[in-house]
Amino acid sequence: MLLKAILLGIIEGLTEFLPISSTGHLIIANKFINFSGNFANTFTVVIQTGAILAVIIYFRDKLFPNVKSSINREKIFSLWSKVIVGFIPAAFLGLLLDEYIELRFFNPKTVALALIFGALLLIYSEGRLKRGKVFSIEDISYKKAFIVGIIQCLALWPGMSRSASTIIGGLFLGFTREIAAEFSFFLAIPTLLGATAVKLYKSGFSFTTYEWIVTFVGTFASFIVALVVIAFFMSYIKKRSFNLFAYYRILLGLLVLLLS
Helix, strand or coil: CHHHHHHHHHHHHHHCCCCCCHHHHHHHHHHHHCCCCHHHHHHHHHCHHHHHHHHHHHCHHHHCCCCCCHHHHHHHHHHHHHHHHHHHHHHHHHHHHHHHHHHHCCCHHHHHHHHHHHHHHHHHHHCCHHHCCECCHHHCCHHHHHHHHHHHHHHHCCCCCHHHHHHHHHHHCCECHHHHHHHHHHHHHHHHHHHHHHHHHHHCCCCCHHHHHHHHHHHHHHHHHHHHHHHHHHHHCCCCCCHHHHHHHHHHHHHHHHHC
């Protein structure tokens, strides 16, 4: 099981912050390696904390700047306030629909459809970049943060991608690619930590010692890989569009439909 944990941790780290759906990839991978059951479902959510730790470390200067300055304190309050506002819609719907979605949508076919639908939205949103008006996190209003949070709810459909949904929302609202990606990363912190807390609570923390070890190994693998991917992604989008990820989503979605 340790090898499966490492493999899934790598997949999580590779896909969590790229707009290609980590949940969708993990669902597909779980089918191929025969990793299923209550522990598997909880495991695939908990290992997201490794990716979140990578975000916190990579963006530590923006998330936790020197608080001795009153200006920095105001920036911190403004940033985290907007993140919480954006988090509210997904938190509400996630708690309401979690079990229903897990029963009805956690299968390769629905993932494939979400991959293709999200790809088309991503391509369309790229065409709106010329209307960009938001060039920094400070330029994001609370209203826009909330709207991005609403659009993030699309990610409740496995395969749609939380990262893609928030980036699409940002692009539609006039964010630059870099700001759309950054806000997506920041919004992931409470969203994924909240999802992890809910999963662990529902599981009753009833893991065996070996299962805790497996979970730690998968989480650590996701952390290392995610740290590298974030650095690559932020460099990539400074000069290139998201279209390559959209084309990959379409190809993967079609392949999964054919195989399923």
